[in-house]
Amino acid sequence: MPSSAAAATELARIAASFGRLFYVRSRANAWPDRVAVTRGKRTDFCVGDEVDVRLIGADQAVIESLRPRRTALQRSDRWRSKLLAANVDQAGIVVAGDPPFSEALLMRMLIALESAGIGAALIANKSDLVEAARAIAGRIATYRALGYEVFEIAAGARPREARERLGPWLAGRTTLLIGQSGMGKSTLVNTLVPDADLRTQAISAALSSGRHTTTFSRMFDVPDEVARDARIVDTPGFQSFGLAHLSESQRMHAMREFVPLLGRCRFNNCRHHDEPGCAIREAASRGEIDALRYRLYLRIEDDAD
Secondary structure (H helix, E strand, O other): OOOOOOOOOEEEEEEEEEEEEEEEOOOOOOOOOOEEOOOOOOOOOOOOOEEEEEOOOOOOEEEEOOOOOOEEEEEEEOOEEEEEEOOEEEEEEEEEOOOOOOOOHHHHHHHHHHHHHHHEEEEEOOOOOOHHHHHHHHHHHHHHHHOOOOOOOOOOHOOOOOOOHHHHHOOOEEEEEEOOOOOOOOHHHHHHOOOHHHHHHHHHHHHHHHHHHHOEEEEEEEOOOOOOEEEEEEEOOOOOOOOOOOOOEEEEHOOOOOOHHOOOOOOOOOOOOOOOOOHHHHHHHHHOOHHHHHHHHHHHHHHHO
């Protein structure tokens, strides 16, 4: 516990955020999780942030300051941006064949993660649905060929196998789980953290968020029997993922297959659309880079314009 001095603070980690309310956890396990507010109207904190807090009473705290972030992931449009998580070591993007995942959305997530310096893997869920899994196998192979690790699991049908596959990858790390709605991410979270629903209800009650329990991000400690010293950050399912906070150069360099070709175009300011002598467009036409990813990249750039 802190001293009686008014200025005494303790180091905590934000375990959930909802509007201007936060759920903080002692980094030294010195006190139970509690609700925290910020000074003034500041809201630029997110799950995973390490913060200095001043304890108030038995169950509340005030966030006094933010520690430097190692990593931070955000999404944005022309009008606003939203921080999703900070200080994560890696991310797992959950995809599936039923319903079919959106590759355009997957690419946007990967571009944001690459630009943020956060390593990503694909978690291909619902592998027990044989026909659906077969339908996306070719696209999954494309990402494996680009160097992304792929875990093919069935969190609902084969939970024990899913835990065994993912456990070593999760161990010792803080992992962000993201994906579009309908991919089975909630089932996966409950497979990795069996009491996740109860913990979410407790956080929701503390934050008085009631029916909004699916609309905020939260961090869970993974049980040691699944993965030692592991944490996952669960996020709401996405239907869109804006990249307005990234420059054209950042988006371009986040395309792994583009990087070896950058600088080889005829024009230094080539945007890789229909300019003559574009090395990337020509590589796509020859089948040396994936044509669908190239077309989706052009769509992303058109949206940015």
